[in-house]
Amino acid sequence: xxxxxxxxxxxxxxxxxxxxxxxxxxxxxxxxxxxxxxxxxxxxxxxxxxxxxxxxxxxxxxxxxxxxxxxxxxxxxxxxxxxxxxxxxxxxxxxxxxxxxxxxxxxxxxxxxxxxxxxxxxxxxxxxxxxxxxxxxxxxxxxxxxxxxxxxxxxxxxxxxxxxxxxxxxxxxxxxxxxxxxxxxxxxxxxxxxxxxxxxxxxxxxxxxxxxxxxxxxxxxxxxxxxxxxxxxxxxxxxxxxxxxxxxxxxxxxxxxxxxxxxxxxxxxxxxxxxxxxxxxxxxxxxxxxxxxxxxxxxxxxxxxxxxxxxxxxxxxxxxxxxxxxxxxxxxxxxxxxxxxxxxxx
Amino acid sequence: xxxxxxxxxxxxxxxxxxxxxxxxxxxxxxxxxxxxxxxxxxxxxxxxxxxxxxxxxxxxxxxxxxxxxxxxxxxxxxxxxxxxxxxxxxxxxxxxxxxxxxxxxxxxxxxxxxxxxxxxxxxxxxxxxxxxxxxxxxxxxxxxxxxxxxxxxxxxxxxxxxxxxxxxxxxxxxxxxxxxxxxxxxxxxxxxxxxxxxxxxxxxxxxxxxxxxxxxxxxxxxxxxxxxxxxxxxxxxxxxxxxxxxxxxxxxxxxxxxxxxxxxxxxxxxxxxxxxxxxxxxxxxxxxxxxxxxxxxxxxxxxxxxxxxxxxxxxxxxxxxxxxxxxxxxxxxxxxxxxxxxxxxxxxx
Numbered sequence: 001x002x003x004x005x006x007x008x009x010x011x012x013x014x015x016x017x018x019x020x021x022x023x024x025x026x027x028x029x030x031x032x033x034x035x036x037x038x039x040x041x042x043x044x045x046x047x048x049x050x051x052x053x054x055x056x057x058x059x060x061x062x063x064x065x066x067x068x069x070x071x072x073x074x075x076x077x078x079x080x081x082x083x084x085x086x087x088x089x090x091x092x093x094x095x096x097x098x099x100x101x102x103x104x105x106x107x108x109x110x111x112x113x114x115x116x117x118x119x120x121x122x123x124x125x126x127x128x129x130x131x132x133x134x135x136x137x138x139x140x141x142x143x144x145x146x147x148x149x150x151x152x153x154x155x156x157x158x159x160x161x162x163x164x165x166x167x168x169x170x171x172x173x174x175x176x177x178x179x180x181x182x183x184x185x186x187x188x189x190x191x192x193x194x195x196x197x198x199x200x201x202x203x204x205x206x207x208x209x210x211x212x213x214x215x216x217x218x219x220x221x222x223x224x225x226x227x228x229x230x231x232x233x234x235x236x237x238x239x240x241x242x243x244x245x246x247x248x249x250x251x252x253x254x255x256x257x258x259x260x261x262x263x264x265x266x267x268x269x270x271x272x273x274x275x276x277x278x279x280x281x282x283x284x285x286x287x288x289x290x291x292x293x294x295x296x297x298x299x300x301x302x303x304x305x306x307x308x309x310x311x312x313x314x315x316x317x318x319x320x321x322x323x324x325x326x327x328x329x330x331x332x333x334x335x336x337x338x339x340x341x342x343x344x345x346x
Numbered sequence: 347x348x349x350x351x352x353x354x355x356x357x358x359x360x361x362x363x364x365x366x367x368x369x370x371x372x373x374x375x376x377x378x379x380x381x382x383x384x385x386x387x388x389x390x391x392x393x394x395x396x397x398x399x400x401x402x403x404x405x406x407x408x409x410x411x412x413x414x415x416x417x418x419x420x421x422x423x424x425x426x427x428x429x430x431x432x433x434x435x436x437x438x439x440x441x442x443x444x445x446x447x448x449x450x451x452x453x454x455x456x457x458x459x460x461x462x463x464x465x466x467x468x469x470x471x472x473x474x475x476x477x478x479x480x481x482x483x484x485x486x487x488x489x490x491x492x493x494x495x496x497x498x499x500x501x502x503x504x505x506x507x508x509x510x511x512x513x514x515x516x517x518x519x520x521x522x523x524x525x526x527x528x529x530x531x532x533x534x535x536x537x538x539x540x541x542x543x544x545x546x547x548x549x550x551x552x553x554x555x556x557x558x559x560x561x562x563x564x565x566x567x568x569x570x571x572x573x574x575x576x577x578x579x580x581x582x583x584x585x586x587x588x589x590x591x592x593x594x595x596x597x598x599x600x601x602x603x604x605x606x607x608x609x610x611x612x613x614x615x616x617x618x619x620x621x622x623x624x625x626x627x628x629x630x631x632x633x634x635x636x637x638x639x640x641x642x643x644x645x646x647x648x649x650x651x652x653x654x655x656x657x658x659x660x661x662x663x664x665x666x667x668x669x670x671x672x673x674x675x676x677x678x679x680x681x682x683x684x685x686x687x688x689x690x691x692x693x694x695x
Contacts, residue, residue: 047530160621161394190393190557192618192637195601199617217530220603224610243607259605261535263560265587266604273564275536279500 008035008074009179009211010059010096015071017054017063026283028054030235031071036179039209041202043226043243045216045258049280051235052215056181059213060098061088076178094124097172101184103164107156114140114152117171124175139170143200162193166200173204180205183215198225219262223247231255234281234291237312241319247339251313251321251330254292256339274338290324298325298334348420349381350551351405351438351519356414358397358404362626370626374400375411376575379652382519387545387552389566389583391559391598395622397575398555402521405553406438418518436466439512443524445504449496455482455507456492462514481510486540502533509540513548521553526561538565559602563587571595574625574633577652581659591661594618594634632663640665 017029029051036042046052057063059073061080073080075091083091092098100106108116117136121127127135133152140148143166156164165185172180182201186194202225205212214226222229222243229246231239231254239252250256260274278295281287287294293305303324304310312320313327321330329335356378362370375397382388390398404411407423416423418437426434442448449458456471456478463474479489485506496504505525512520522541526534538561544550556562562569562583569586571579571594579592590596593616600616618637623629629636635645644664654660 047532162621190622191559191601192393192597193621194603195615195617196619198603199615218603219531219605220610223605223607224603224613247605247607258532261532262605263535263538263558263564264604264606265560265563265599265602266606266609269564269583272539272542273535275534275539276532277536279502279533280530 008037009076010034010036010213011072011074012055012059013072013074015055015058015073016069017051017058018068019064020066020068021284023284027286028067028235028283029058030286032230032232032235032237033240034213034230034237036211036213038178039205039211040228041205041212041214041226043214043216043222043229044232045219045222045229046232047217047258047280049234049283050232051283052232053183055232056098056183056213056215059181060092060096061085062092062098090124093120093172093177094175095177096179096181097175097177099165099168099172099180099182099185102188103161103168104156106168107164109156112153112155113159113167114154117152117167117174120171121174135174136170139174140167142173142204143167143170144196145170161189162196165189165193165197169197169200169204173208173210176208177210179211179213181213181215184217185214186221187216187218194221201225219247219258220264231258234286235283236291237322238292239321240312241315241317245315245317245319249315249319249330250335250339251315251319251326252323253296253298253325253329253335253338256335257295257297259339290322297338298329300325348417350384350419351382351553352417352420353378353380353401353405354415354417355379356401356404356416357412358400358409359412372625373575373628374625375404376628377414378572378575378577380570380577380580382551382553384518384551385545385549386567387554387565389562389569390553390555390572391557391562391569392572393557393598393622395574395625396572397625398557398572399523401572402440402523402553402555406440406519406521407434408440432466436515437518438521439515439517439519440521440523441505441508441512441525444528445501445508446496446528448508449504451496454493454495455487455499458496458507459492459511459514462511466515477514481514484513484544485510486536500533501529502536505529505537506540509537509544513544513550516548519551519553521555523555524557525554527556527558534561541565559587559599571598574622574628576633576662578634578663579659579661580652581657585657585659589659591655591659591666592634592663593638593640593665597637597639 012034015029015032019026019028032055044052058069114136118132121132121135137148137152140151145151145163145166186197226243228242230237233254239246239255257276261276263273276295281291289306289308290310293299299305305324310322310324312322314320356375358375360372360374362372378401392398403409405416407427459478459481460471460474463469478492482489482491487506526537554565566583569583570577573594579595590599597616597618604610620637623636631647632645632650635641650662650664652660652662
């Protein structure tokens with residue numbers, strides 16, 4: 001069921017991104033693999049500074065020139081890291097679209113919403129203005145904007161937050177992309193509007209068989225929407241698998257810690273949350289060995305946690321974890337217990 | 347016993363954008379009454395624009411209400427302020443959302459924390475050194491941190507400083523305005539636990555303002571749900587989350603994603619349409635009616651009052667009816683005609 005690297009639309013292998021800064025090299029992404037099959041919804045989860053957004057931006061060649069990118073980003077067999085700017089422009093919007101967190105900054109405030117969608121369509125498809133306009137109206141209608149023929153003439157400020165995000169989705173879908181990269185698409189929205197937008201995205205992905213890379217910090221959103229999930233910490237992949245594997249058979253202490261620290265509506269209230277101790281590391285000088293070791297409750301020096309970068313261990317069917325101690329912690333149930341800590345009701 | 351804090355029919359309007367020749371009015375808080383008892387945590391939840399932050403500021407008199415009254419221990423806050431504003435500030439403190447903007451970047455943590463003693467007790471910084479060290483320890487930082495500047499701290503640590511500052515003068519009430527929403531989840535949990543712990547140890551009273559229902563549920567004893575400037579429902583945390591009575595609360599709860607793929611797949615959401623209307627022109631009658639799945643003609647004509655139908659659980663809805671949205675298979679239509687309360691049957695029949 002999970003689309004592996006064979007037949008994958010997008011296959012990112014060993015991606016590394018460094019930024020030059022006044023204080024030295026910032027190692028934002030340090031070896032990430034990500035494969036997305038046709039029509040699949042894959043979530044990339046992590047906290048601020050985990051490198052999840054940088055990963056997304058590098059796929060579309062949107063990083064500033066101060067970024068040094070190595071590794072491979074293969075799009076339907078074509079290496080995007082070697083593609084010229086003309087080719088990248090074709091890919092962006094035409095084959096891979098992006099939805100940003102804040103639609104107010106992503107939309108140009110001085111152009112009508114409709115004109116922005118029409119411009120997007122006409123830069124990728126050979127359509128007349130009239131045809132492109134009809135297509136824009138169709139797209140606005142598809143994403144559930146009422147009176148699309150009127151709304152198309154309005155400016156972004158005349159739209160509400162949820163409508164703007166819908167317009168962004170309409171724009172992203174207007175050229176039938178095979179993949180949408182959604183970077184925190186609902187973080188700026190209220191929870192009732194978030195529910196609408198997530199339902200819309202899921203529904204459209206199924207109907208149009210568009211693959212989605214969903215970048216988010218919200219484990220609830222991941223559980224509700226994604227099929228597979230990649231957990232990132234300090235620029236590295238720490239766990240990867242189907243949502244059920246990652247949530248129910250958690251195999252990395254960081255993932256388990258995230259789950260334990262989350263206040264949840266489906267759990268008992270009385271027990272305290274379990275925070276992850278310490279602070280996220282500086283990416284100028286990431287910790288040696290496993291980057292999570294300074295905050296890890298299971299860290300053991302003898303196992304190499306502090307000195308050796310952990311390899312990915314396969315727990316079967318592509319469910320992998322980068323933890324020296326996973327081979328002990330998974331079978332003895334420590335991770336499952338931690339992940340389910342605050343008085344799990346089930 | 348009088349409540350520690352009581353708000354009676356509070357209104358707050360702001361001048362809005364110009365519409366032709368007339369300046370419109372933003373109705374931020376419209377007729378809110380609530381009480382906070384000593385030692386409890388009251389959570390105020392609602393989405394952006396519901397007036398929860400304005401309410402918090404009006405309650406501590408950072409801004410004056412347009413009309414209505416706030417009583418602190420039975421005394422009118424307007425009088426208290428006239429008499430001695432400083433004394434009033436001592437009794438209510440606030441922790442702000444953004445720990446980056448709320449600490450002066452040019453002061454050390456020690457200076458920031460000795461400021462309350464300087465202002466209110468005229469103590470020189472050197473005389474409050476012990477108190478600063480004590481405060482830092484209370485919030486889980488070490489006394490050596492006092493000589494550092496805010497930029498040397500992470501978001502979570504800064505929020506601890508913000509909390510320490512609020513606690514410095516042992517206030518009766520602390521207003522927490524989205525204190526954890528700017529933080530990563532792994533850090534959030536530490537702050538939530540700290541607040542819980544401080545309440546146990548120091549008997550604090552909190553007004554916890556937030557949009558995140560999961561966090562509110564974790565920390566509050568009672569919850570006030572707001573929508574577009576009005577209180578739509580008040581109940582104990584348990585009641586609100588197990589048996590919400592207002593369609594808005596139900597939709598809100600049903601919209602919260604849960605980090606459990608199996609439960610998420612089994613779930614049927616109550617999805618409310620559209621966005622929150624503008625507070626410049628709130629809908630007539632019930633303000634939620636434009637998005638409400640249960641709305642009927644009466645909802646546009648008559649404003650529902652916040653009525654307690656028993657169990658100390660007032661709900662402002664013409665068709666208030668308790669449903670359990672936490673169980674996975676509940677749809678919007680269920681239980682519609684049959685087992686509702688008298689009012690629902692009367693109108694639909």
